[in-house]
Amino acid sequence: xxxxxxxxxxxxxxxxxxxxxxxxxxxxxxxxxxxxxxxxxxxxxxxxxxxxxxxxxxxxxxxxxxxxxxxxxxxxxxxxxxxxxxxxxxxxxxxxxxxxxxxxxxxxxxxxxxxxxxxxxxxxxxxxxxxxxxxxxxxxxxxxxxxxxxxxxxxxxxxxxxxxxxxxxxxxxxxxxxxxxxxxxxxxxxxxxxxxxxxxxxxxxxxxxxxxxxxx
Amino acid sequence: xxxxxxxxxxxxxxxxxxxxxxxxxxxxxxxxxxxxxxxxxxxxxxxxxxxxxxxxxxxxxxxxxxxxxxxxxxxxxxxxxxxxxxxxxxxxxxxxxxxxxxxxxxxxxxxxxxxxxxxxxxxx
Numbered sequence: 001x002x003x004x005x006x007x008x009x010x011x012x013x014x015x016x017x018x019x020x021x022x023x024x025x026x027x028x029x030x031x032x033x034x035x036x037x038x039x040x041x042x043x044x045x046x047x048x049x050x051x052x053x054x055x056x057x058x059x060x061x062x063x064x065x066x067x068x069x070x071x072x073x074x075x076x077x078x079x080x081x082x083x084x085x086x087x088x089x090x091x092x093x094x095x096x097x098x099x100x101x102x103x104x105x106x107x108x109x110x111x112x113x114x115x116x117x118x119x120x121x122x123x124x125x126x127x128x129x130x131x132x133x134x135x136x137x138x139x140x141x142x143x144x145x146x147x148x149x150x151x152x153x154x155x156x157x158x159x160x161x162x163x164x165x166x167x168x169x170x171x172x173x174x175x176x177x178x179x180x181x182x183x184x185x186x187x188x189x190x191x192x193x194x195x196x197x198x199x200x201x202x203x204x205x206x207x208x209x210x211x212x213x214x215x216x
Numbered sequence: 217x218x219x220x221x222x223x224x225x226x227x228x229x230x231x232x233x234x235x236x237x238x239x240x241x242x243x244x245x246x247x248x249x250x251x252x253x254x255x256x257x258x259x260x261x262x263x264x265x266x267x268x269x270x271x272x273x274x275x276x277x278x279x280x281x282x283x284x285x286x287x288x289x290x291x292x293x294x295x296x297x298x299x300x301x302x303x304x305x306x307x308x309x310x311x312x313x314x315x316x317x318x319x320x321x322x323x324x325x326x327x328x329x330x331x332x333x334x335x336x337x338x339x340x
Binding site: 002003004005006007008009010011012013014015016091092093094124125127128153154157158186187188189190 | 218220221222225226229230233234237239240243252253254255290308309310317318319320322326327328329330331332333334335336337338339340
């Protein structure tokens with residue numbers, strides 16, 4: 001004979017990631033390191049933005065470059081003479097706090113004052129995974145279409161800053177950059193919105209300024 | 217889009233609890249999915265069915281329950297369940313039900329929780 005029993009499990013599948021994200025943040029704060037993570041679609045300009053921040057500030061920066069399988073982004077960043085760790089997720093569509101924790105182990109944290117995390121190109125999945133950063137910046141380009149912001153509300157509702165990039169190409173692709181600005185502000189009245197053309201060098205000063213404001 | 221890793225986490229939680237309770241079979245699993253978790257329960261169920269083959273939860277019925285979105289409003293003093301405007305989205309906008317503001321702190325509704333399981337086990 002056997003019996004049937006109802007057993008409570010009460011296990012939050014997201015807790016493990018949250019605990020590791022808190023640990024990453026604590027680890028960074030103990031060393032007075034500010035951490036910013038960039039999310040955004042493939043080709044939105046995340047890697048270029050990381051390169052520009054490295055070249056146009058005096059911070060001692062280390063980079064965790066997320067990618068599904070390739071090492072191209074890490075290779076690009078390496079050329080700017082900063083420590084970089086490529087994080088390959090293999091099959092997953094986002095970085096998680098566990099991978100970031102291991103990446104931090106491979107960075108010379110004692111010599112850094114800023115860590116930049118570049119997430120896998122994706123506007124959906126990273127929403128579910130805190131990494132332990134102080135500031136989340138979402139990068140979106142006009143070439144993705146000017147409905148991209150309104151189509152992905154949660155990442156804009158949960159990020160601190162949005163960079164609307166490649167505005168120099170807006171007319172060529174028939175996109176309205178100001179519509180994207182308005183959509184972001186409607187979805188998240190607290191989000192800071194910056195229009196940029198990293199190719200033409202506009203908007204970068206403002207991006208660096210909001211990072212510095214968040215550091216203080 | 218990360219249903220596979222979520223499914224593996226759910227199965228690990230179920231099998232750990234089942235083994236700790238000497239279960240011979242798992243008949244039912246209840247999973248709570250936050251309305252804002254970027255997970256599609258249908259896809260999650262599909263991948264769970266593949267992964268539970270040849271385990272003691274192979275024949276389990278998987279029940280999904282929704283976790284509502286709990287919020288604080290930054291513009292008025294409202295605290296409680298949000299209004300979800302999903303007219304255009306599977307992933308909805310989170311709005312204050314009092315003043316309609318989108319300036320909100322999301323307190324709950326992003327998690328995935330294995331709530332309970334119904335098991336068969338030998339008589340004590």
